Amino acid sequence: MAASTLTEVARLAGVSPATASRVLNGSARTPGPEIAERVRKAAESLGYVPNAQAQGLAKSSSGLIGLIVHDIADPYFSAIARGVQAAAREQRKMLLLATTGGTPEDEQAAAAAFAARRADSIVIAGSRSTRLQDRDGNAGLAAELDRYCRNGGRVGVVGHPVVGAEAPEGYHVVAVPNEDLSAELARELAGNHSGSFVVIGGPEGLLTSDDRIRGFQRGLESAGLAPAEVLRTGFDRAGGYEAGTVLAGRIKAAQATPSGASRPCIFAVNDVMAIGAAAALRSEGLRIPRDAAVAGFDDIETLRDFRPALSTVRLPLEEMGRLAVPAGVGGGPGGDGGTTVSVTGEVMLRRSTQAAAGAPA
């Protein structure tokens, strides 16, 4: 890492480092044209690359935005990441990425690392958890973030506010109406499904999952139906598959019964779980939507070509990422004080929850 320095450039150009700095990195004062030219040529011939670390140190601002996600290969997060990236680019900043697997401890570590790098802002995506085992982790994360805010950092959150965060100034949250959207989905589903409802949820305490479950039940209730049974499993494809296997067994058993019919409507709290469940049903010889209706949540882009087309709730993932990054310069000290911006989604009813052929309602 022995690149040439500004001083070397200055010497070669026969000027002072101050002047070289002024011409190469633009300041209020612009040196004379031919001097500037000399400096530029010197820089060019030396292959000078300014040391952003030193610049950052000198002007105490790093031009970095930190992004914390559970797993960058998860399409939900990668879509958000794309939005964050786009926003960062607009702000002429670089993106620092950390993946944590979702444990508050790792998230705290990532936040600390970002703080250490003096990131101008930190964006944290991914469901918060209220599980008991995460209590300490959550507290640690909140403390880290609070400190970061107090030191002038801005944090953007997509989804739920960080559990236990105080110091709301500096926090910028993009709220997702998970509960309402789920309720709406449930109502629409209730409109054209006559069988029972089952929801495949993530582990208890995962806020996103819990919200979606609660909303779904509320929607069912407002449609005059009984609450759905809830199967708890992993918040990923494997979880969906597992639950799907269980459900497939039940469905087949019911079908073998004299009375015959049992065509449940399965709501998985996110698309990848829904896909997992669908795969499980299929591998058990069941068909969708004939033997079961299936719905998900998120409307993951890569999954849109899935057949039968998955009913789901479309979330503006990329937009959410974009909105989550706090505005460029930010207000003065004291911050823009706990902004909250809401996005909205849209229920997408597709083939996977269509009524069985010729059997309306």
Place this chain on the structure above:
Amino acid sequence: MAASTLTEVARLAGVSPATASRVLNGSARTPGPEIAERVRKAAESLGYVPNAQAQGLAKSSSGLIGLIVHDIADPYFSAIARGVQAAAREQRKMLLLATTGGTPEDEQAAAAAFAARRADSIVIAGSRSTRLQDRDGNAGLAAELDRYCRNGGRVGVVGHPVVGAEAPEGYHVVAVPNEDLSAELARELAGNHSGSFVVIGGPEGLLTSDDRIRGFQRGLESAGLAPAEVLRTGFDRAGGYEAGTVLAGRIKAAQATPSGASRPCIFAVNDVMAIGAAAALRSEGLRIPRDAAVAGFDDIETLRDFRPALSTVRLPLEEMGRLAVPAGVGGGPGGDGGTTVSVTGEVMLRRSTQAAAGAPA
């Protein structure tokens, strides 16, 4: 960003900054236990967060790894990114992410930005292009990267070496046998398909696409078949969809003909294109594999539940990302001199290319 400094901690602990540094950031020399304790407590009470920029400046090493991809939301890249992230984590480094859309100019800019931040290594993924319009861009990128290498940086490349790169010391490439794997795929496909072959490729000059096309033709040839027609289109889902629409038209026209049969085997040079093509066929009322066989390349994880299951070539994407990040400390000056490590893939024949029912060969 007015966090407390090491000096403040030192003062509070009643020691010198040197000592504080030694206890808080581990050096060869470890101060005495009770002094260390005092310093630690002082740091804790002040909420001290070391300034990584300053640290980087002082020890000239940033603990950063730069990753350049076309689009982080593309599952191909996000899988690689996961691998890179994992490797970075093992090396206790942070990941700097840049997405470029694939233009060499943007890639160069990203490389320069990484160099400016004194990233310890740069990983660049994504197909190289030899298109004429990219010549200057490629040269610029190569120059940027070469300079970075000369300054002691390490660059890791997944896929093709950067076009026009010299200074091979420092370059570390993960070679993907695209051509051979495509040939193998073609041979296996030839074994159980009797109709014509069509390949949907990316724009001419995209190395990855070209390699896969060339390999496929070679495989066909070695199976005693005539080369396939090649449709050029975009290297993404939209491109696949577009080409699929064209092909659907042809297939339907041929089916309407008295002679009837025309069941082409379509090879799209990557999975998302294949999915796009499949979607197009389907929206034209065609079925897979009944009316056409379809194969892709990459074996994107999110697409594995797609039905009919897509025949493809599995690439160890995550592993590729992991391998692409140059080893931690690296050899002495002079570098580890142009390492190349190869990965291998595996042809996955699945339902989408199965012979039409009851019609072997």
Place this chain on the structure above:
DNA sequence: ATAAGTCGGGAAAGCGCATTCCCGCTGCTC
């Protein structure tokens, strides 16, 4: 008992850059 060797700690010199302050110069006003 003295000399040589260690160990724990501090002073100070950078790392590469931005920036404030200062200085000599030109061009202007009165």
Place this chain on the structure above:
DNA sequence: GAGCAGCGGGAATGCGCTTTCCCGACTTAT
């Protein structure tokens, strides 16, 4: 023609940290 503002440039300081170098106090060998 003397005094002044304005401008282009350089010297010097500091950002927060690491690291050499140095020094006193201790332990150990002769």
